[in-house]
Amino acid sequence: MINDTEINQIKKTLRNSIDNDYIAGANLMIIKDGKEIFYHEDGWADKEAGIPIKRDSIFRLYSMTKPVTAAGVMILLERGDIDLYDPVSKYIPSFKNQMVDEGGKLVPAVREVNLKDLLSMTSGLVYGGDNRAGRDTEALFIEIKNRLLGDSPMSTVEAMSRLGECVLAFQPGTSWNYGTSADVLGAVIEIASGISYGEFLKKELFEPLGMWDTGFWIPSEKRHRLVRAYEDNGLGKLQPYTGNNLGIINQMDINPAFESGGAGLASTIDDYSKFTTMLMNGGNLDDVQILRPKTVKYLTSGTLNEIQQKSFDEWLTLSGHSYGNLMRVMTDCSKAGDLGCLGEYGWDGWLGAYFCNCPEDDLTFLFMMQKKDAGTTTLTRKLRNIILSSCCK
The missing domain is CATH 3.40.710.10 (DD-peptidase/beta-lactamase superfamily)
Structure with missing residues (x-):
């Protein structure tokens, strides 16, 4: 004591x-x-x-x-509503056919980002940076910010659908980088549960x-x-x-x-x-x-x-x-x-x-x-x- x-x-x-x-x-x-x-x-x-x-x-x-979001994911996991190996595209279609920045060259993702990747921050999603993935993400969050207080603010699902169009910083599962994965999980929970996050x-x-x-x-x-x-x-x-x-x-x-x-x-x-x-x-x-x-x-x-x-x-x-x-x-x-x-x-x-x-x-x-x-x-x-x-x- x-x-x-x-x-x-x-x-x-x-x-x-x-x-x-x-x-x-x-x-x-x-x-x-x-x-x-x-x-x-x-x-x-x-x-x-x-x-x-x-x-x-x-x-x-x-x-x-973020830990609260992770707990929300676990609630759905326990109920059998989701599988951690579900591709994110099952919930947010724009996460299908993503591109990856490899040394300044864009190449197709070898596999899709799944929910487990999001929970472990091994998705290739980032917050910002000098590469294409970072610039894409920063541009999206600038738009979210610019629309925050206007007549058409970006919703959770719309924002994450747009994020799915952004380039990944690395092939899913091959590295670790702190980024926007938890935001995507919030949208996944909203879609899987049928109510707002x-x-x-x-x-x-x-x-x-x-x-x-x-x-x-x-x-x-x-x-x-x-x-x-x-x-x-x-x-x-x-x-x-x-x-x-x-x-x-x-x-x-x-x-x-x-x-x-x-x-x-x-x-x-x-x-x-x-x-x-x-x-x-x-x-x-x-x-x-x-x-x-x-x-x-x-x-x-x-x-x-x-x-x-x-x-x-x-x-x-x-x-x-x-x-x-x-x-x-x-x-x-x-x-x-x-x-x-x-x-x-x-x-x-x-x-x-x-x-x-x-x-x-x-x-x-x-x-x-x-x-x-x-x-x-x-x-x-x-x-x-x-x-x-x-x-x-």
């Missing part, structure tokens, strides 16, 4: 980051053996308005949306788990709880960030046509803890069974083969990890750059939301902040090191 010295170290580390204008504010939670053993909040939800971070503050999750998550996850503050937009009565996003001004100081990155409406004040399975959700630390606790409990929370234990075990396992792992290993700050089902998985603690537990899993978000579950030690670490290009920050690792050194074997 955490003693007073370690509590003071956590509070001091977070406070220093706020005083030094590294972040505006954050909250964090530690759950051990199914019980919350520590919660702390500090700093500002809106620095300019003098509004402090609170326990019910709402944060944009960005890529911490947002409705599917609400019906199958959020309402059963009591995640009442989680969704793709924030109703007016809750909007005052949304934390302001910040960015570095280039001089080591924070300034408000107002952009609409990856097709996400920054203000979260409109029910979006494009429900991004890779980046679109907003949530609170308490809401997301219900999702992480459900996973830790083998798919169960308060006698509500979302997934079966066997499914959760698969969901939280690494799935990369040796060739795919070589590409993933280029992500320096994830040394000692593998990847599978839209999450990192710790496979060798001795190679990692921070303290970890074998078999721990989780992910982070572009604005700094972060979680890890450590099943062997029955520990969950949740951290919420809002800073552009954050992901897993040095602050996050410092807090992890304090907490895991005290709470894990």
